[in-house]
Amino acid sequence: MTTNKIALVTGASRGIGKDIALSLARKGTDVILTYRSQHAEAESVVAQIKALGRKAAALPLNAADTKSFDAFYGHLASVLKNTFDTTHFDFLINNAGTTLDSFITVDSLTEAQFEEMYHIHLKGVFFLTQKALPLLNNGGRIINLSSIAARISYQGNSAYSMMKGGVDVFTRNLALELGPRGITVNSIAPGAVFGGSTMPDTPQMRDYAAGIAALGRIATPEDIGGIAAFLCSEDAGWINGQRIEATGGVGL
DSSP, X not given: OOOSOEEEESSOSSHHHHHHHHHHHHTTOEEEXXXXXXXXXXXXXXXXXXXXXXXEEXXXXXXXXXXXXXXXXXXHHXXXXXXXXXXXXXXXXXXXXXXXXXXXXXXXXXXXXXXXXXXXXXXXXXXHHHHHGGGEEEEEEEEEEOOGGGTSOOTTOHHHHHHHHHHHHHHHHHHHHHGGGTOEEEXXXXXXXXXXXXXXXXXXXXXXXXXXXXXXXXXXXXXXXXXXXXXXXXXXXXXXXXXXXXXXXXXX
16 A cells, blocks of 8 residues: 555646645655646646656546536546555645636626536535545545635625635634544635636736735745645644635735
8 A cells, every 4th residue: 555645636737736736746745636628738747746756647527517526536546546556545635716707796797607606616615525535534634725805805706705705614614523533624815826827817917916915926826836735744734724825915
């Protein structure tokens, strides 16, 4: 049986998820990453992880489709056995997500757009985590990706903010429930992140994001991945039920 720690990182073919996967690999963790449609990009991340001397695999997953989760975890169990010589994994990072192409106010948001946000950012996170628990080792870690939008209101961002606020509440409650198993649960709340993320990326958005950060610059995925790797380390074992904001000092 393997003695290496294994992480499952959703939505890791690009952006924050990709950097989380690579940051974990640099710390000696094997990685299973998921992707929705970008198979070639996901396999490129797998190759980069293997180049770091770690095992890796990429699995397709629509994190908004809860009906597909049983089949996904069946596939995952097979990969754990055949590729990693084990039956369980250690770290679950719920990173997969999406945003609308532009900010839409409450009076214009459609029910379909609201449901898209709900299914991938809240319902999907809840049930993907629920179905992971039998395969997650005691003493493991769960990290949920939240957002600064759960703390600071932005015009046209109400649905996304609601879902991320729900993720923070879920994080606290899950930490309490999983405490007897020694599993810590925390959320990371980035601000605007540019470079492969799902948020609108325009020169105007970049200028705005840099202007409201105390550090005076925009964030890239490399500003976030190391935080997740730290939370999965032994040094972070007493951090539990917390919301870690990573914004460069927005709204101080």
